[in-house]
Amino acid sequence: MKADPKNVLTGAHYLDGNHACAEGAIAAGCKFFAGYPITPSTEIAERVSRRFPLLGGVFIQMEDELASMNAILGAAWGGKKTMSCTSGPGFCLMMENFGLGLMLETPTVLVNVQRGGPSTGLPTLPGQADMMQAKWGSHGDYEVIALAPDSPQESFELTIHAFNLSEKYRMPVLIMTDECVGHMTEKVVIPEADQIDLVERRFTKKKPGEAWPYDPADDGGISPMLPVGEGHRFHITGLTHDHRGYPVINAEAHEQNVRHMIDKVVKNADDIIWLEEKDIDDAEVVLMAYGISSRVMQPAIAKARKEGIKVGQIKMVTVWPFPEKRVRELASKVKSLIMVELNCGQMFLEMDRCAAGKCKTGLVGHFGGTVHKPEDIYKAIKESIK
Amino acid sequence: MSVQTKQLEERVHPMEKLLRMDRIPHIWCPTCGLGTTITALAAAIDQMKLDYDNIAVVSGIGCTGRVAGYMKVDSFHTTHGRSIPFAVGLSIAKPKTKVIVFSGDGDLISIGGNHFIHTARRNMDITVICVNNFIYAMTGGQVAPTTPLTAKSATSPYGCYEHPFNLPLLAASSGASYVARWTALHIRRLTTALKEAISKKGFSFVEVIAPCSTLYARLNKLGSGLDLMKFYHDNSEIKHGADLKDVDIEFQSKITVGKFVDIEKPTYLECLNANNKRVFGDKYQPYGG
Structure with a gap:
């Protein structure tokens, strides 16, 4: 549409x-x-x-x-x-x-x-x-x-x-x-x-009396919604619930409910995750960043590359779910992975976890209030190839 | 099978059309005031011949918060205190749906108090039914912003020493178009009030004083559910249009009941449409959902 x-x-x-x-x-x-x-x-x-x-x-x-x-x-x-x-x-x-x-x-x-x-x-x-x-x-x-x-x-x-x-x-x-x-x-x-392509709301095609708010879709995918005011007279709750939307307070129902919410992201991670990669193929060092920090790191990367340091970069357009698979792959190929972010190390923790000791990891953090100084990022690149 | 059991099995619950019979038995205690309040709402909906498809019930958390789960209409069991803002979004998106918030005093007036006053101020076209049992019942009978002075609760073991809210005064001074109070004993009057509240264009509020014999009555040695109903019978004073400064509820005092406010004023969406029409003239298409 x-x-x-x-x-x-x-x-x-x-x-x-x-x-x-x-x-x-x-x-x-x-x-x-x-x-x-x-x-x-x-x-x-x-x-x-x-x-x-x-x-x-x-x-x-x-x-x-x-x-x-x-x-x-x-x-x-x-x-x-x-x-x-x-x-x-x-x-x-x-x-x-x-x-x-x-x-x-x-x-x-x-x-x-x-x-x-x-x-x-x-x-x-x-x-x-x-x-x-x-x-x-x-x-x-x-x-x-x-x-x-x-x-x-x-x-x-x-x-x-x-x-x-x-x-x-x-x-x-x-x-x-x-x-x-x-x-x-x-x-x-x-x-x-x-x-501009838009995804429109998917409503059930079932008749009132036949549909529940969390019925699996025909193709097993994400369930279509039920419209209000059209006779479905459905119930939904913030309590742990079954496909009918009815509360079910036990461990089995909870596992099913939570697993479903987790699975729809984890199992579709390849579809959801959007990374913009540059100069990765021969990279020794890969800088990862998102939002403003992915732009702020550009002068430092340009300077390092001019000096012949093989620096690649990943801009995370999606920050969650974290690109676990890609980071694991890279960790066994590169010398160092560096996260550039305006905090004291948050997405860094995910990157470091996924690198699992296979390469060096570094953080160019910042307490916030302004953006990074390019020289701090440059220094981290130099440090990482020592 | 005895004759009596067979007869019982064949009988249909008179409110079956509006209840999720697949979820019965419900979780509430015997003598709870919720049964009669739901019966009154179902009777009101039935007598008004409303299309069940165009009614939505939204509840928060607590004993009364479970009502949404038993009403066979589009029904939403939200988080603690948040039934009103959820209902606001739903009501604006579906102006033709009668959105009824059905929740308890702790949910609506304590944690949800800010939403309550602002939604009344905006004269949002929703009905709020507040079942007031003077305590937090679901969590075991703790003190509430409605607990009368000196009444005992699980967290006011030596008696409540905080001034309680006067809910009709709060609703009216916040801008409600309709305000009434009845007890769970006054089934027919409550049904009438609910019909009026649902028909009312704008923010309507009905407080229902309801017995909680399991916690409130037991902690305060007030007897059984029947004793509480007798108390309501002997101590309720019907006073339509009462001065709302005088309708405070003290511990085991007289309870002033009646219809206190019933006025006409433009709703949120009417105000929005009128203002946009004033500014944009014919370029503006009135919002209708």
């Missing part, structure tokens, strides 16, 4: 990452947005609130982020494509019902424009320190899908991609961007609507 031309602001624009993200959501067909103001994400909500009235969408500023997250789930079950945006402190509050979204298998998109933390931290300055929270922030076992744009152009494109993944896998999808990308203004080219 192609995007509706009404929703697509085709043309070349000069936008920051947050505005581009809002345009991506609108192009993807988002028609309900519930949010709460928080720096540095607010421009997303502001742009949506300006654009929605003439596009048939509803923007509502809720009383807090707990409410925002719930409202986008409720509206998603009401048939809309929905989204919210926030930053660290709000992300904490949203974690409660991010878990509900996973448990109810609800398609929706949540954007975290990361700032420095913990607590109020650095409201106006960048960080990438919510990466583990994205994976583990709600209680219980589960898998998530999270994307990290590195530019306003990617903010537009990955927001559409996030909506598509959320529909395909019937789950909330995270966009883990950062203050730099959110507030960086660049050229954003929005294509014609017929160049």
Whole structure:
């Protein structure tokens, strides 16, 4: 299915990452947005609130982020494509019902424009320190899908991609961007609507009385949803449940329920994971990064390569699920893997785990508040080949 | 098989159409007020001849939170305190669906209190039924923001010393279009109130004072479920339009019941449409779902 031309602001624009993200959501067909103001994400909500009235969408500023997250789930079950945006402190509050979204298998998109933390931290300055929270922030076992744009152009494109993944896998999808990308203004080219592919909501084809909310799909894949108001009169719950959506409180049902949520990400990891690799074939050192850090490392890589150091790079467009398989492969081929990120070592832990001692691993961390100095990254490259 | 058993087996529950009979027996204790409250809601829906397909029930967590799981309509069992914001999203997405939030006092007024006042303020077109048993029952009878002064609970073993909320006053001052209070004894009046609340355009609120003989009555030595019903019978005072400052509930005091607020004012979506029409004129297509 192609995007509706009404929703697509085709043309070349000069936008920051947050505005581009809002345009991506609108192009993807988002028609309900519930949010709460928080720096540095607010421009997303502001742009949506300006654009929605003439596009048939509803923007509502809720009383807090707990409410925002719930409202986008409720509206998603009401048939809309929905989204919210926030930053660290709000992300904490949203974690409660991010878990509900996973448990109810609800398609929706949540954007975290990361700032420095913990607590109020650095409201106006960048960080990438919510990466583990994205994976583990709600209680219980589960898998998530999270994307990290590195530019306003990617903010537009990955927001559409996030909506598509959320529909395909019937789950909330995270966009883990950062203050730099959110507030960086660049050229954003929005294509014609017929160049934008959308995944639409899949509803059951079964008649009322025959369908349950978690019936496996005919092809064994992700179950289609049941529409509200069409006689299915179904029930869903945040409790451990069976395919009928009925609570079943025992270990067997729980294993089945949680396994299903984990499997739909793990078994489709090859489809979900999106990496952009460069100069990997002969690389001795591979730098990994995501979001703003993947751009900040470029001068250091260029300098090292000019000196003849064989440096390759991987930009992680999807940050979760982690590209385990690829890192394991590379670890047995290269001398060193280095993670560049604006935190004290979060995705680094995953990289180091997957490298499993087969190569050296390094972290170019940063406490946040600004981006890395290229020379720190360069030094780490030099260090790694000693 | 005795004749009596056979007769029982052949009998159909009068509310079967609206209940998930495949989930019965339910989890609630004997003498709980939830049975009568659900019966009143089912009767209200039936008497209004509403299309069952256009009703959604949303619950939070707690004893009353389980109601969504037993009502045979589109039904959502959400997280603790969050039934209202979930219902807000659902109601905006499906304006033709009658969205009914059915939850308890701890869920709606303590952990969900902020959502409650803001949704009333917006005059969101939903009905909120709050079953008030004065305690957190599901977790074993702890003190709640509705526990009357001096009443004992599992976490106020020497008596509650916090001032409780006056729920009708809270709802009305937050902006509700309809506010009523009845007890689980007043089945017919409660049914009427629920019919009025569901018909009401905008935020409607019905508080149902309900017995919890397992915890509240036992901890406070108030007797059996029957004794509580007798208490409601002897101590409820019907006072429509009462001054809401006077409807506080004290420990074993008179309970003022009745219809307190019934006004007309534009709903959230009506306000949204009117404002956008004012600004954009004919370019604006009113939002209808």
